[in-house]
Amino acid sequence: MKNDIGLLLIDDDPDFLSLSRVFLEESGFRDIITAHSSHEALAxxxxxxxxxxxxDYELPPGTNSIILLKTLKSMGNETPFIIFTGKGREEVAIEALNSGAAYYLQKGMEIExxxxxLRNMIFQLAxxxxxxxxxERQEVELRLKNEELEAFCYSISHDLRAPLRVIDGYCGVIQNIAEKDLDPNVRNYLHGIRASSVKMNVMIESLLKFSRAGRLALECQEVDLSKIVWDITxxxxxQQPGRDxxxxxxxxxxxxxxxxxxxxxMQNLVDNAWKFTGKTSGAEIAIRKKTDAGQTVISISDNGAGFDAASAENLFRPFTRFHTESEFPGTGIGVxxxxxxxDRHGGRIWAESKVGAGAMFxxxxxxxxSRAGGDNAGHGDPVS
Structure with a gap:
């Protein structure tokens, strides 16, 4: 790696500058540029x-490397900076390090x-x-790939809805025109086709929402979750007045x-709690807020069907489900x-549950x- 490390050496003493270059070249460094002043270095x-x-610490014209370092920082240049100088004052070393210098190395008699x-410092910093x-490159590449995947998911999901509407429409026309004359098996087939098209449309709608959750820019504002949950419930x-x-x-x-x-x-989490208590006598749902280690924690608990948490390794991945369609219909996209x-808010989510003993998300x-920037995005990607 040493051969392609790019070095900029700055010193107003041409003899010491030449000596530094010779030593570093002998140590295997090949890409070395020299400058005699701050102005030349900036250029x-x-x-x-x-x-x-x-x-070096002192640099013409009438300035020093700490001022140069601060100038570079103000320009957004974060190149590791070593001050290699004959100035041995402790206050200079402290100021240099406080200003962002990576190392402060004093010249002396033991120059070799x-x-x-110095060589070891350069290698470590590079x-x-x-x-x-x-x-950083990998993060950018990953973000771009995720954006491409989300756009593809949105496009495909959107385009699939049109042929589904056509299939459902033609089935409906056939039923309206000739249902009385159709063989019972054929009628069942038509009903099955229409039911499947409706189910697939629900799945596509869920995918669109999933994609949208990753595409929307975050807008920081005050949100009253109590009111939102009251409206949802x-x-x-x-919709189900018979439920107690x-x-x-x-x-x-x-x-x-x-x-x-x-x-x-909240719509997804409350819907889940409502759905999975559908077969529970005396169904109970609770939405709580507490503070833990300075962070707000929201919990949604129910006394419904629950699931085996020990087998929930892929709990938050799309299409993961722990119940059959006949037990509890769903797409596995919600959670x-x-x-x-x-995740985009910088938080984390977890679940606790036992089969037959409810669940708490x-x-x-x-x-x-308290977060900088306009988009308060978080990190990665993973039951409805």
Whole structure:
């Protein structure tokens, strides 16, 4: 690796600059550029980048390498910076390190040993810088691939809906025109086709929502989760007036995040609790808020069917389900969507459950007001 490390050496002493270059070249470094002043160094840095900068403390015209370092920092240049100088004052070393210098190395009589130390410093800093750059490139590549995948998912899901509508429409026309004359088996086939098209349309709609959860930019604002949950449960009770479900909701569950995405997350979690208590006598659902280690934690618990948490390794991956369609219909997209939403807020989600003893989904939610930038995005990707 040494042969391709880019070095910028800055020193107003041409003899010491030449000596430094000779030693470093003998040590295997080949890409070395020299400068005699701050102005010359800044001009060079506008044309190319380096892995490490090594500078004397005092630099013409009437300035020093700490000022140069601060100038580079203000320009967004984070190249590792070593000050290699005859200035031995402790206060200078402290100021240099506080200003962002990677190392402060003093010139002295044991020059060969000091050059050996300088060589090791350069190698370590270059290795660290390149490792960081590799990680940053991989993050960019991963983000681009995820964006492409989300766009593809959205496009395919959107395009699939049109032929499904045609299939369902033609089946309906056949039923309306000739259902009385059809063989009973044929009628059953038509009913099966229409039911499958409806189910697939639901799955496509879920995929669109899943894709949308990863595409929307986050907008930080005050969100009253208590009101959102009350609205959700009120609608569910109106849709199924025969259900006897006790719902407890903490008051003033106010958080800061993206209202649209958090509404989507709560809709999925409350819908799940409502669905999986469908066969439970005396169904109970509770939505609570607490503070844990300075972070807001929201939990949605129920006394429904539950699942075996020990086998829930892929719990938050799309299409993962622990119940058959005949037991509880669903697509397996809902909680995967919640995972994505909470992850984008910088929080995490987890579940606790036992078969026949209900389930509790909890998620932490950092305050988006304390996060820099417009998009408070989080990290990765993973039951409805």
């Amino acid at each position: 060079i840095l506008t044309t190319r980048s380096f892995d490490v900068i090594v500078a 040993a000091q050059f050996a130390e 290795e660290k810088k390149r490792a960081k750059e590799r990680v 009120t609608t569910l009770k109106e 479900v006790t719902v407890e909701i903490d008051d003033r569950m106010v958080v800061y995040g993206d209202r649209t995405l958090l509404m989507m997350a 995967a969507t919640v995972y994505r939403i909470i 909890s998620f932490s939610l950092p305050d988006c007001r």
